[in-house]
Amino acid sequence: MAPNPRFTNAYNAMRTLGISDDEVRPILKRLLKEFGSNWELIEEDNYEILLDAYFESLEHKQEEGKGKAPISNHDEERAIPKLHLVNGDDMVSLTDNEVQVLSIEDNEIVPKTSETKMINKPSPLLHLGPLSSYLKGPCDDLNVNRRFKSISALYQNTPSPNGANLTMGPCHDDSNVNHRFKSISDIYQNGPNLNHANLSNKTQPAIAHENNHVQFLNDITKGSEKVEISLIDETGSEKLPKFNYIPNNITYQNANVNISLARIADEDCCSDCSGNCLSLSLPCACAKETGGEFAYTPQGLLKKKFLKLCMSMATKPQHNHFVYCQECPLERSRNNECIPEECKGHLVRKFIKECWRKCGCDMQCGNRLVQRGITCKLQVFFTRGGKGWGVRTLEDLPKGCFVCEYVGEILTNTELYERVLQNSNKDRHTYPVTLDADWGSEKVLNDEEALCLDATYNGNIARFINHRCFDANLIDIPVEVEVPDRHYYHIALFTNRKVKAYEELTWDYGIDFDDHEHPIKAFQCCCGSNFCRDKKNKGTGLKAKNKS
Numbered sequence: 296m297a298p299n300p301r302f303t304n305a306y307n308a309m310r311t312l313g314i315s316d317d318e319v320r321p322i323l324k325r326l327l328k329e330f331g332s333n334w335e336l337i338e339e340d341n342y343e344i345l346l347d348a349y350f351e352s353l354e355h356k357q358e359e360g361k362g363k364a365p366i367s368n369h370d371e372e373r374a375i376p377k378l379h380l381v382n383g384d385d386m387v388s389l390t391d392n393e394v395q396v397l398s399i400e401d402n403e404i405v406p407k408t409s410e411t412k413m414i415n416k417p418s419p420l421l422h423l424g425p426l427s428s429y430l431k432g433p434c435d436d437l438n439v440n441r442r443f444k445s446i447s448a449l450y451q452n453t454p455s456p457n458g459a460n461l462t463m464g465p466c467h468d469d470s471n472v473n474h475r476f477k478s479i480s481d482i483y484q485n486g487p488n489l490n491h492a493n494l495s496n497k498t499q500p501a502i503a504h505e506n507n508h509v510q511f512l513n514d515i516t517k518g519s520e521k522v523e524i525s526l527i528d529e530t531g532s533e534k535l536p537k538f539n540y541i542p543n544n545i546t547y548q549n550a551n552v553n554i555s556l557a558r559i560a561d562e563d564c565c566s567d568c569s570g571n572c573l574s575l576s577l578p579c580a581c582a583k584e585t586g587g588e589f590a591y592t593p594q595g596l597l598k599k600k601f602l603k604l605c606m607s608m609a610t611k612p613q614h615n616h617f618v619y620c621q622e623c624p625l626e627r628s629r630n631n632e633c634i635p636e637e638c639k640g641h642l643v644r645k646f647i648k649e650c651w652r653k654c655g656c657d658m659q660c661g662n663r664l665v666q667r668g669i670t671c672k673l674q675v676f677f678t679r680g681g682k683g684w685g686v687r688t689l690e691d692l693p694k695g696c697f698v699c700e701y702v703g704e705i706l707t708n709t710e711l712y713e714r715v716l717q718n719s720n721k722d723r724h725t726y727p728v729t730l731d732a733d734w735g736s737e738k739v740l741n742d743e744e745a746l747c748l749d750a751t752y753n754g755n756i757a758r759f760i761n762h763r764c765f766d767a768n769l770i771d772i773p774v775e776v777e778v779p780d781r782h783y784y785h786i787a788l789f790t791n792r793k794v795k796a797y798e799e800l801t802w803d804y805g806i807d808f809d810d811h812e813h814p815i816k817a818f819q820c821c822c823g824s825n826f827c828r829d830k831k832n833k834g835t836g837l838k839a840k841n842k843s
């Protein structure tokens with residue numbers, strides 16, 4: 296009898312974290328029994344429950360075997376991270392050796408389920424340029440982070456009897472261990488031991504600290520956000536990214552973004568409100584767009600119902616979720632000399648409408664979440680999975696949490712394609728996002744009216760967020776703030792599940808990897824998802840190697 300694919304998927308997910316089938320089997324069986332075979336619960340949030348149960352069982356084992364040698368070689372390997380001491384004191388980085396210790400087995404790629412067939416998004420939202428051929432190896436960041444956490448838990452709970460074998464030196468007492476892990480988390484959260492007194496001053500320029508192993512910037516935002524956003528390169532090998540940090544979108548030149556109070560009809564705003572609109576017994580006019588209910592909770596999260604709706608429209612779009620242009624700007628740009636092909640459709644988007652300047656509420660109103668900007672602790676880091684720089688959170692994030700907006704220059708389609716032509720051979724990574732939510736409207740949109748955001752030269756933290764097919768942990772939701780039509784709007788990124796500290800933040804760009812005619816060539820996807828849509832990866836092991 297063929298094995299139940301749900302078991303296979305669970306084993307595969309755990310294998311990517313270096314946990315063997317033998318270790319998982321008894322835990323999985325127990326959970327299935329406990330949950331009355333409710334697989335959905337076990338599969339939720341990337342098998343979070345299974346992983347937690349695994350770590351609990353490890354802790355129990357350690358409690359039982361305190362002072363004894365590790366049970367097997369396998370355990371021993373896991374308990375001894377090959378951490379590498381930099382500069383001989385408190386700076387630690389992962390070495391290539393460690394990448395091997397932490398690496399994942401070359402397992403089979405999980406066959407796509409029927410559900411995955413529905414993920415054919417014909418309208419690429421963000422379509423990015425070719426990936427350079429600098430794949431660095433199989434270590435996925437989530438694996439490292441999970442490992443880091445689990446390793447640190449192991450250390451803090453049980454001093455390793457073999458600590459003396461560690462590259463970083465003997466590790467006999469807990470205070471020593473804790474001190475080291477504190478230093479690691481210190482680097483992650485605050486950076487290496489630089490002059491923090493200076494760095495914490497927002498008016499100071501960001502300082503790059505460069506030594507053999509770690510490059511660190513304490514604030515790439517140059518003080519323009521409410522929070523500092525650090526950048527770290529543990530490989531020490533990558534050039535720092537060249538771009539100008541901007542916290543809000545700016546028109547490059549020709550894009551006509553007509554922001555004026557006169558365009559906002561009185562009945563489409565809440566000039567009579569005051570204070571916080573979320574505390575009203577009857578929601579004000581600004582909740583009309585979301586069916587008469589605000590999209591946000593008083594705690595500042597997306598409401599579950601709204602998030603679920605957005606997610607199901609993005610991942611399982613039905614025919615009626617698409618609109619079709621009479622003459623599609625995207626098709627027009629594919630080949631100027633031919634008559635453009637028929638529009639392939641654009642996903643109907645669920646918009647959030649925030650209160651704005653004409654509204655009577657104050658800036659702390661719960662319906663002004665995105666415009667208040669970033670509040671999470673984020674970090675740019677150099678990934679080890681061939682994706683270049685990426686973004687991770689430094690704190691646990693709840694489901695439905697606003698992370699950041701995708702900010703860049705507002706370009707017309709014409710300006711974008713001119714840029715793409717000029718830069719096609721230069722840039723390893725590309726950053727344009729199409730603002731195509733209104734492209735299905737009645738009239739024919741010309742290339743000056745069709746807009747996009749390009750964060751290549753000017754952008755915010757979101758320009759570093761990598762793509763992951765289907766099971767990314769962020770979702771992009773369009774937000775109307777200043778402009779009532781859908782020519783121009785904001786793209787806000789929210790978590791679609793709980794995200795653990797140090798997990799990489801990813802977003803499904805909506806790329807159709809089979810669309811070889813697209814004006815912007817797609818990169819070879821290294822997302823590592825079981826549901827990766829890039830068929831070029833079949834058989835290359837990329838998926839297996841980068842799973843998270």
Ligand SMILES: C[S@@+](CC[C@H](N)C(=O)[O-])C[C@H]1O[C@@H](n2cnc3c(N)ncnc32)[C@H](O)[C@@H]1O
Pocket residue numbers: 423424425426427536681682683684685723724725726757758759760761762763818819820821822823
């Ligand atoms: C918006 S940028 C993300 C930040 C980028 N990694 C960097 O280093 O600046 C998009 C680019 O990142 C790379 N990228 C993003 N996701 C990727 C993935 N899943 N696989 C491979 N490359 C990816 C591609 O080069 C893409 O053009």
